[in-house]
Amino acid sequence: MTAAQPPGLRLPPYDRELSPHTGYTRAHWEAAADGMLRAAWRWATPRGALLDLPGRASVSGVRSDGLEGYARTFLAAGFRVAGASGADPGGLLERYAAGLAAGTRSPGREDAESWPLILDHPGRGQPMVESASVALGLRLTRPWLWDRLDEGVRERAEAWLRGALRHTPAPNNWYLFPLTVAGFLESVGRGDTETAAAIERGLTLLEGWWRGEGWYADGDGRAFDHYNGWALHLYPVLHAQLAGDAALLARYGPRLREHLTSFGLMFGADGAPLYFGRSLTYRFAAGAAVALGALTGHTPLAPGVSRRLLSGALRYFLDRDALDGRGLLTLGWHGPHDASLQEYSGPASPYWASKGFAALLVPPDDPLWTAPEEPAPSEGPDRALAVAGPGLLLQSTGADGLVRLHNHGSDHVRPGQGEAHEDEDPLYARFAYSTRTGPTARDNVPDNHLALQLRARPGEWSVRRRIEPLGAASAPDGAWGWAASRHRPVFPPGGPPAPSLWVESVTVVRGRWEVRVHRVVGAPEGTRVRLTGWATDPDTATGSTGLIGSTGLEPLYGLAAAEAMRAPHGTAFTRWVRVPVLEGEVRGPGAGAVCAALAWLGEAGEAGPRGGAEAARPVVRVADGSLDISWAGGGVRLAFDPLTVGRVGPG
Secondary structure, eight states, rough: OOOOOOOTOOOOOOTTTTTTTOOOHHHHHHHHHHHHHHHHHGGOOOSSOBBOOOOOOOOOOOHHHHHHHHHHHHHHHHHHHHHTTTTTTOOOHHHHHHHHHHHTSSOOOOOSSSSOOOOOTTTTTHHHHHHHHHHHHHHTTTTGTTSSHHHHHHHHHHHOOOGGGGSOOSSSSSGHHHHHHHHHHHHHOOHHHHHHHHHHHHHHHHHHHHHEEEEOSSSOOOOOSSSSIIIIIIIHHHHHHHHHHHHHHHHHHHHHHHHHHHHHHBBBTTTTOOSSSSSSGGGGGGGGGHHHHHHHOOOOOOOHHHHHHHHHHHHHHTTTTTTTTTSOOBBBSBBBBGGOTTTOOTTGGOOOOOGGGGGSSSSTTHHHHHHHOOOOOSSSSEEEEEEEEEEEEEEEEEETTEEEEEESSOOOOTTTTTOOOGGHHHHHHEEEEEEEOOOOTHHHHHHHHEEEEEESSTTTBOOOEEEEEEEEOOTTTTSEEEEEEEEEEEEOOOOOOOOOEEEEEEEETTTTEEEEEEEEEEEOOTEEEEEEEEBTTOOOOOEEEEEEEEEEEEEEEEEEEEEEEEEOOOOOSOOOOOEEEEEOOSSSSSSGGEEEEEEEEEEOOOOOOTTOOOOOOOOOEEETEEEEEEEOOOOOOEEETTTEEEEEEOO
């Protein structure tokens, strides 16, 4: 059987014997890299220093965007050529060498080829991001590119790269870009106190961002997202691997292994990564950490499972219009999708997906490529997995291969930043995300959300900004799990504030069921409560843009069903959606301020980590200031002041 041919690619036939789940082999990866690079280079400037891909400009401007096109495609070329031990059938390195010479001849000039200078963030700092891809591309291809350059070009390239060491990064993963530049310079004998300081600074900051269980915060706040895999693990581990630094690899390798223990569950059976967090247009870069684990051996995943995840993610996007008719990666998720973007996204930004091609560094005779594919973790028994460090709860169901993430800890609010209603971020603020549904747009009704409306401020609903995690745990066998948090509801400016107003929230999952409990503390009498569920297209039962199975939201305590609301701007998965809604009113303190609902997403089927019939719907009882959630053979009890979650019974 011949593989479907996305625009611009020449994929070989599927191999269903070696890869029964995806049909993809290493040859598919090589063909995908070759085709994407071939298409992108059609937009190069005459000497190849800039790739001016078509599309909306980023906030950094078109020259920076052109550098981005060069740098991010060079990263893919670096993985492609280094993984082939220097074989370069497309003549890629000659082009990148010429572009390097042209771009560094007069940096900062407004001519046809010159690269922008690397300056401070914010403002003109974007070239610092691209310097890391340039440096890594040069490091990967050193014997075939750098070592063959004229000394004058090498000196100019070094001078441009050192701008990353001398200017201020953004206060997050950006500090790993100077580290990557410095690592390259040291690898080619150009290290000094400046490069050593950049490496030490980056690694020291990384230690402060470590939160355990395989997860880093992206900076000093509580932003946990895909940047863990494609930046915070990738750069230091790859630096250690390429440098042959056993001590560094002994520090960061086990952290990568621990990360993959939970991250491996974040891909659906259809190959989709979780739609959660910023920069989602990087798409199959989500597999970078999986590839890095296979390369270094620091992974809990069997080789066939790793390839299942990697190839599943690559094929997922290639099958769903990630490439346009010209063979270019689009700004979006499937096809173009503005809500998946940030202001720093430009036409070449999607090519950070190149990080997924790190898989090609693993030799062709490695079990990653030769072992038969095995099912992904989401294709096994139903499972709940809590990751207390970042405050996340994962829930997967084998009947439909769906993965949901319940967010009780990641908010992307910087330390010292105020909580403004207009800054509400749908990519972090919602209580739940999945591999088949996306959050609704900021100007539509929010899905998977709890909002309050004060009687003194009719028509104004609160949003969730800063999140304080209160704990998370799961059963050793994955049968059930819970996570909890609290937040201060944030209202539009202008009205009277509500002092000491808090919401405590708990999600308890088992099988496909989710019990969502919220306790409103300090609300004035008559405060309205609105709870929403999963946003899906009710007119689409199956297919790449729809949901197989069903979704629902039922009141259990303190709420009543209300009319579903339209979100006409849709999500990354479908053009428009309906959002189920429950509403209620806070009547006073204590148990009267508690509300609970049962939510579900996906197909009924086997629920047992131990198999058998679908798990019975949980039963919820509220009495004496506590809430019991029970199922056959067991359950949990929630108590408040302080919030505690305890196991009841054996199951």
